[in-house]
Amino acid sequence: MKKVLLVIIIAASTLLLNATPLLAWGQIGHATIAQVAQNHLSTNAEKALNKYLDGLKLAIIASDADVYRSQWTVDLGFVPTNPEAARVPWLKEFDFSTPQNIAPWTHSITVDMDFNCYPTENLDGAYINNAAYCVDKLAKELKDNAENMDPYERYKAIAIIVHLVGDMHCPMHIVYHPDNVVKGHFFVEWKGKKHDMHVIWDGTLWDAYYKWSFLDMAYLVDTANSKEITQITEGNIYDYASNSARDSWPAVSAYNEGDVLPRSYAVDMRPLLFSQLRNGGYRLAAIFNEIFK
Secondary structure (H helix, E strand, O other): OHHHHHHHHHHHHHHHHOOOOOOOOOHHHHHHHHHHHHHOOOHHHHHHHHHHOOOOOHHHHOOHHHHOHHHHHHHOOOOOOOHHHOOOHHHHHOOOOOHHHOHHHHOOEEEEOOOOOOOOOEEOOEEOOOHHHHHHHHHHHHHHHHHHOOHHHHHHHHHHHHHHHHHHOOHHHEEEEOOOEEOOOOEEEEOOEEEEHHHHHHHHHHHHHOOOOHHHHHHHHOOOOHHHHHHHOOOOHHHHHHHHHHHHHHHHOOOOOOOEEOOOHHHHOHHHHHHHHHHHHHHHHHHHHHHOO
16 A cells, blocks of 8 residues: 555656646746755755655655645644634635635745744734744654654655745745735736736746756755855744745835736846745755754
């Protein structure tokens, strides 16, 4: 049974890595972050992950949380406690009685306007998007009890951490409180066509300009020296989320509904894209290195 499950996971993941990137941050983006992390795992972390993932590399499982998120989100208990109190208008359109509509809650981070991310699911009485809280919760479970966890639950926890750390570093997965503006969900004009800004970062930008594999991308972005990596990985999971939001803000706040993006937008955003992929990879490695000391 275990071998059958492994074959299914490998097959699904392989299809994902070769599919058009329509899910969060794009499959190539997530796999790139995972590959950078793989390059910087400690000996103990690499050994533990190799054991618990039956030899699979992080890049192969990087988008599994998007594929299975409907059930996984519910399994982990991340269910809105008071959806009607949510301040994000479009979330009220969902039917929260069905698992597949709960998933969007955990794939973003919420920060205040000073870019602080808090260890909570609630802020000012409202349920918030907080992938950092989910990562923190799962990281603690793995650190305390990885060896004794059910193998599938352990794999699921690892896969979700890989994916959500990637989401934390996508500029269009950030909610700025108290406005609760999901900046990625608005429409702009680019090259004469109407685009959802979220979709641009999740797929269109990648499809149009970055045809490289995740291995190529990891090679291109993994350029920091040891001193820089130490600085990038300083702090905890919430610091990582805060720094990601701070780094993203100039680009996120530059455009609003109905704006026309310059034709050079993809080129203009390349420094941010590359730094977010790089930083996400280093921080993901740091999280696993801490879990599996």
